[in-house]
Amino acid sequence: MSVVGFDFGNESGIVAVVRHNGIDVVLNDESKHETPAIVCFGDKQRFIGTAGAASSMMNPNNTISQIKRLVGKKFSDPVLQRDIKSLPFAVTEGPDGYPLIHARYLGEAKTFTPTQVLGMVFSDLKIIAQKNLNAAVVDCCIGIPVYFTDLQRRAVEDAARIAGLNPLRLFHETTATALAYGIYKTDLPENDQLNVAFVDIGHASMQVCIAGFKKGQLKVLAYSFDLSLGGRDFDEVLFQHFAAKFKEEYKIDVYQNARACLRLRAACEKLKKVLSANPEAPLNIECLMDEKDVRGFIKRDEFEQISAPILERVKVPLEEALLDANLSIENVHTVEVVGSGFRVPAIIKILIEFFKKEPRRTMNASECVARGCALQCAMLSPTFKVREFQVNESFPFSIVLSWKGSGPDAQNGGANQTTIVFPKGNPIPSLKALTFYRSGTFSVDVLYADVGDLQAPVKISTYTIGPFQSNTSERVKVKVKVRLNVHGIVYVESATVLEEEEVEVPTRKVKKTNIPVVELVYGGMAPADVQKAIESEYEMALQDRVMEKTKDKKTFISGNVQRTNSGT
The missing domain is CATH 3.30.420.40 (ATPase, nucleotide binding domain)
Incomplete structure (x- = not known):
């Protein structure tokens, strides 16, 4: 396996x-x-x-x-x-x-x-x-x-x-990064918690995690993020700067040519890396567009100046993570930086000023997530024996369940009812049970409590529960189980009708009857569409293999012909 x-x-x-x-x-x-x-x-x-x-x-x-x-x-x-x-x-x-x-x-x-x-x-x-x-x-x-x-x-x-x-x-x-960091440490404390802030500035986003470590375990204390603050945003600043410069100096508009845009963006990414180690850097591209060679030059100070709106946002996730973890800066013992964005000197300067300590780079910035995922997979697999290390994962959002009835089926006169089933910071995985009193089919909605940071639709899914019948004309007790699974996905797992049956007075027996639950995920792929996509991928992969084999045969024949000609 x-x-x-x-x-x-x-x-x-x-x-x-x-x-x-x-x-x-x-x-x-x-x-x-x-x-x-x-x-x-x-x-x-x-x-x-x-x-x-x-x-x-x-x-x-x-x-x-x-x-x-x-x-x-x-x-x-x-x-x-x-x-x-x-x-x-x-x-x-x-x-x-x-x-x-x-x-x-x-x-x-x-x-x-x-x-x-x-x-x-x-x-x-x-x-x-x-x-x-x-x-x-x-x-x-x-x-x-x-x-x-x-x-x-x-x-x-x-x-x-x-x-x-x-x-x-x-x-x-x-969390994968935190696992890859903590599982190999042999000096974790027995009682006192070691708090580590992991700052991951990747290609397109920034994530912050504060984790508490003790011997044999880690606990996620807080998460925060910025959806659009990453290395590519600094590339884009440089791209826009030089696109405007070349339009003025060389009378070319790279926005009108897809290939020119790709080449300039690739050059700006390399330029950013050069500026990470040098105070200034040139930019030269041959035949960028309209057979024109272009040249540019920028100093690190100028780069940081035009990047100021991005750099100002770096502190916000740091402050949110500390607030959610209920920690002061003094309580954070170590700061680990990963991802490609940490190479920008201005970001490291901000982290030093915020945490009052030098960030550490003890982990491989690009490999730590994959390593942590492999470790987690080994923990879940019966094939490998892994050192005992408990991962207490938490959920970053608050999830609400909402429902309403009609007529006699409704509670409180038909008013909407809501409850937070999984609050922010809830452990993953988790299971909650709710009790309803109904006489017929009803539905519940799964919603986000707050979508301010997510910029996503409020409603996640709707579950229709029923139909079912009661032995009496009165409403029956329906127990609904809601699960937050290991993937961080929320769904109604099951619904059961609970009815009391008199066997011998005064003995009562509870009869449990499972009832249908129909799921509607807004924007989700239907099982039939997933199956079609699987079949389509198989066909395209087969076409790729046929073409690769054809190329290999042509290469083999061409090689034989060349050897034959050289021999004669």
């Missing part, structure tokens, strides 16, 4: 596998740990991962990237609308109000949902794991951002199943 951890990022993915001698972050075909999260659709096949990245410049309109920002979001979402402006491929609104991705594949115009494309990315990561292990990969643990909504979590689970994976757990990325 394979034990694998996947970290799928906005820009790239990483695979970690568990062996009996430890955890390995595996290499892809290019002998790199990071595999681009890219799907490029061609006339005869798909190119995914490293192959997709190699084809992206030649085929930008059919190269799908940054899929993590699209999955599980409504098309009208303001964050999504802002993101798609910088994407070279077409994204439109589907009939259900969710985005559809347009691409030309096999010579025809096709549309794909973000969940389908994410399934393709997972398929590529799965192949990398299988090549390394030389065995089938099914069970896994997948890292997800803490801010992922219920719908986004369901979409990741569906995408994994499209790829033929069985996710044992969707694991919060910062």
